[in-house]
Amino acid sequence: MQNGWAHTDVRRVRTLAPRPAPIGAGVVGCGYWGPNLARNLSEVSEFELRGLCDREPEPLRSLARRHPDVQVYRDFDHMLADEDIKAVVITTPPDTHYALGMKALRAGKNVLVEKPLATRLNDAREMAALARRSGLVLMPGHTFIYSPAVNTVRNLIRSGVVGDVHFVTSSRMNLGKYQRDGVVCDLAPHDLSILMYWLEQPVVEVAASGSCVFRQGVPETAFLTLTFAGGISASVQLSWLAPRKLRQMIVVGRNRMVQYDDTASDEPVRVYDRGMDHGPTSSFGEHQLVYRTGDVVIPRVEPQEPLALELQDFANSIRTGEEPRSNVGLGLDIVAAVEMAQASMMDNGVPLEFAPWVEPAVA
Amino acid sequence: MQNGWAHTDVRRVRTLAPRPAPIGAGVVGCGYWGPNLARNLSEVSEFELRGLCDREPEPLRSLARRHPDVQVYRDFDHMLADEDIKAVVITTPPDTHYALGMKALRAGKNVLVEKPLATRLNDAREMAALARRSGLVLMPGHTFIYSPAVNTVRNLIRSGVVGDVHFVTSSRMNLGKYQRDGVVCDLAPHDLSILMYWLEQPVVEVAASGSCVFRQGVPETAFLTLTFAGGISASVQLSWLAPRKLRQMIVVGRNRMVQYDDTASDEPVRVYDRGMDHGPTSSFGEHQLVYRTGDVVIPRVEPQEPLALELQDFANSIRTGEEPRSNVGLGLDIVAAVEMAQASMMDNGVPLEFAPWVEPAVA
Amino acid sequence: MQNGWAHTDVRRVRTLAPRPAPIGAGVVGCGYWGPNLARNLSEVSEFELRGLCDREPEPLRSLARRHPDVQVYRDFDHMLADEDIKAVVITTPPDTHYALGMKALRAGKNVLVEKPLATRLNDAREMAALARRSGLVLMPGHTFIYSPAVNTVRNLIRSGVVGDVHFVTSSRMNLGKYQRDGVVCDLAPHDLSILMYWLEQPVVEVAASGSCVFRQGVPETAFLTLTFAGGISASVQLSWLAPRKLRQMIVVGRNRMVQYDDTASDEPVRVYDRGMDHGPTSSFGEHQLVYRTGDVVIPRVEPQEPLALELQDFANSIRTGEEPRSNVGLGLDIVAAVEMAQASMMDNGVPLEFAPWVEPAVA
């Protein structure tokens, strides 16, 4: 693993007491997800929303109506020319992340890029290297790891309540907005970010098979089998074709099972205290497992908007140089796993091992 | 596919009006599942339970107490010697099915074997061939395909309500009784029988990865990716380690999605009438899919005990020679797929293609 | 309250080690509920089922088929003449309980009567007095108080987990079998037995309003407001007209809320650890309540058949003279409350107070 993201315990975003002036920020990409970021940027005190940019006039106009005091741009370069904009948030389609991100970094801006960081690992690495050389923050927007429910599960794992993790499953399905990069690029980063954040291990092997109904080469459904560095395996079912929104993950550990259902707003996390355990060994080996039975607990999860926490973490990183929870190392691991999944899909589902990238001595 | 099971429309088991004398039946294997079969055999009018057999004295004694008029046997051969026993039901562990099944067939008995038919495809074929030569019924006990809910889903697919099937997922987990043959041999036959019964296609490719926590070589968890003859793919998650019992299958089709949850006793089937469809093509290709929205329907499913229906189908097959719904061809296809899954697991998850077995001209 | 049922802590039915000969038992009423009792009587070791009785030939014949060794009777007197029958179970319609119960007691039999004990309080009292004078057991069949889930809730209240009970609600609805005594006589005894068992207090006031759709004078729907001796109030909604079966009770206490849903088989009890509490008093009185937030816990409830436990308690009472958990005092309190509810319904919903019955000094 190329960085220490798993070892920093950033459970809560710090709030600095005497607050300095807000950081000027601009958003590029005013469609689907852009309005949420613009709203949060204008609501949190850490930022001042100064610019909105989109090539298309309609989403730009529509979003500008809600932010009448903010400057609008059709040309990204023009927005970058505003010297009071220190932070740029990129919410355009994935295959534009690299080009826009490099531009913004070259213009000396701190950058928050919607997931994934880029569609190719080498591009993402180039962005990461430029950010590091320039002393700028480059942060992927893995918003789920700021979700209170996701952090509840992480704490259950970290504290030993779950016990050694045996395996994980995930079903993430919806009627998806069709995107030209396919369902793996669209949805897998969510599962990967959550799983890496929970297990604190990178993925070392991926087998993936996808199927295309509406357009050749753009899978709307994919099944992934992941193996993590410590040997834990995970099954991930992704689809844009499912009328019922499903966002369910199950972590089965030696002591307990945890179910996380992001659509069950009131009760997103359930902990099952039943399991199988080693009992006294019999000579026949048939009865050596004993069952424990117990209660189900639904821990209280405080509602908080993950996007606001993410932006506060971005601001903190810009100001202090501390790594954000959703850091570039996590982003690179995710891009690597997505790339591997795409390659396995092309190779008919054969499992591919991750070739860990060793950063050249002189970078 | 080696037989016509998919083409026979055996939606309901026939009830013959003037009922002949009941068929004498014996059960071998009085443990876990045996008592259910013994009870059903003594309740349906088609059979007369005449014998109970188990090598171990305790389960035999325990079951005999509930059936005081039935003869008990420690030795299977002795039970086979009862000429009034025309049908033998085998509910012993999977790796004994072949030996006991062959013995029973050689003794001229009609045989119902708990799933799977055998643990190796060649053994299962040998059993099938012997039954055919001997004019005896050999029937695998794929009980799920007699379940009213499973048949409700099958009818939704057959009638076109679901539309072309895009993909299927299944999660089948519980705190399983540990069995020496592993979780794939134990649980996968359920998914395979249901999926083949729904899709009316055999599996042509399997990729499987398993993980062992408690004993090397006996996976308690396995993830399968299946490809069916028509190109449909399915993801199947199996585990014995999950404290919460999960039996959920999702069929996503062009017109509707069907969710089948066997643990939701009152409302096992839900039909979602929302989907994505081809709209008018735009030049950019981005907006060519349109969304339909609609209602969710929970069809009424009549409660009926599948095991009783299965036994009635067995009796009908013995009497008329008609193929039972759960027929030997289906059983062979399932053994083949299980064998393939085991091989893929040994090969680290590499997908394996099914080499269809061509029955020799002179069998 | 006329007896000590609330003060005896009969949490589990004792099992006597060296088991004496089983008690001969007969069942009168072979329709709806009779078969369940006959089956349980033949399964528990404490009883030997010796007689089945029904005026109508069809239910008698049907039930006799499942119990081929048991004597059948069209005439109740004939069954009572069997001296080896020491215990009679009455499962006929409520308005026959009094006449049949008196007959059985006069014949020297111990009697278990399906709820309610009788339809009129005076009749029930006469039965109770005769049983006491004769040294026989008279036990009403309030099966719910043997349910493991009901006892889980009782323990949560007794142990102080719930805290002082603020109020209770109950919704008990289904598509009911139409009975000539009306929905209150049919369903309210369930709620009353559970509530009295939980709160250990009798009902002192009842307001009830009923509505009739299909036949005048026989309400299919009724709303009851009960006040218990300690001041706790309960709202009970009863109906035979609801297509969805509802059996949900909510107990709100100072410390926690408990929800009991008898139709949620896996998770019948949920405990909510959130509440409102007295905080420091402010001068404005507006902010004197503070909120606690917490987890939801679903305690493990062991599945056990309540009817078997009830019969074992009946046998124990016959043998030892100990009061059964479902004792005659509880039965009388319930008949009293039902009678009051019927009277309030006749009086257009005006609340009626319970006039406690003082047993004459010389009885």
Add this chain to the structure above:
Amino acid sequence: MQNGWAHTDVRRVRTLAPRPAPIGAGVVGCGYWGPNLARNLSEVSEFELRGLCDREPEPLRSLARRHPDVQVYRDFDHMLADEDIKAVVITTPPDTHYALGMKALRAGKNVLVEKPLATRLNDAREMAALARRSGLVLMPGHTFIYSPAVNTVRNLIRSGVVGDVHFVTSSRMNLGKYQRDGVVCDLAPHDLSILMYWLEQPVVEVAASGSCVFRQGVPETAFLTLTFAGGISASVQLSWLAPRKLRQMIVVGRNRMVQYDDTASDEPVRVYDRGMDHGPTSSFGEHQLVYRTGDVVIPRVEPQEPLALELQDFANSIRTGEEPRSNVGLGLDIVAAVEMAQASMMDNGVPLEFAPWVEPAVA
């Protein structure tokens, strides 16, 4: 019923094509519910938010921060003096509605008052009379009747899908913000508005019993039994003491049952197509009811913000003089029923009949 609200079919709020200038609006009461109204007033194009008023500086300051361009007032009279404010929205505690409403009407403003219109029927009538004489709109804010789910149920009733309504139940519980007017004044208007809107009948009789735990005279829990003009009865359970938020209403009709659960965001309405019906009459009268069985349907409900629809209806009423869906007649009926419930609670639960108010000929 004093007006025709039940007969106007205002299923959807009209959208006028060429939009006139927005109506100037002010909000008094910046606490709990005020911010929602301020936000919606600033978002819908029909209004221009011009004033915010609160006696207390803190909520005023806090809300002003979100609406920096809007004038703030500590004194209501000063806000009324702004001639460009044509509409005033009152979201202060219920016992201030009358005084503030009268003031606003006297100042010539159109008034939207949060529910209930007033705490006493006579006060509410005086407000209604003044509004009528002055040609101004007086509208109670019964927001629930603009909810898409509530309207889905209304359409199911209107269209005959449900059939003749047999009865209704409602459970509305939460951990409530303590209010000095008690739980009936706080929560019952929701149930009353929904029930009157569904059944298109006023309440003619109310029996209510309440219980107080934390402060004498301020019930936190109340059970209501309502009788509607057509004979339908309803049971309503209200509480501020329940940790689990419950908002469930059940309508049982001759043809179908409808369940409306406002907390089940995705599937708020369920329709059960099972019921009991008159069958052929038998001479014994016991078997004259037959059961229909059928499916459950969860109709698609479009998400829309009810508050925005309510404000648009308010604007339409100001401009056109048309009655709003949530009209003053409905508001008066609700105040009358609440008053009756309070009186019945004081009278220990005795049912009280509604004495319909005949407006004097010369008003």
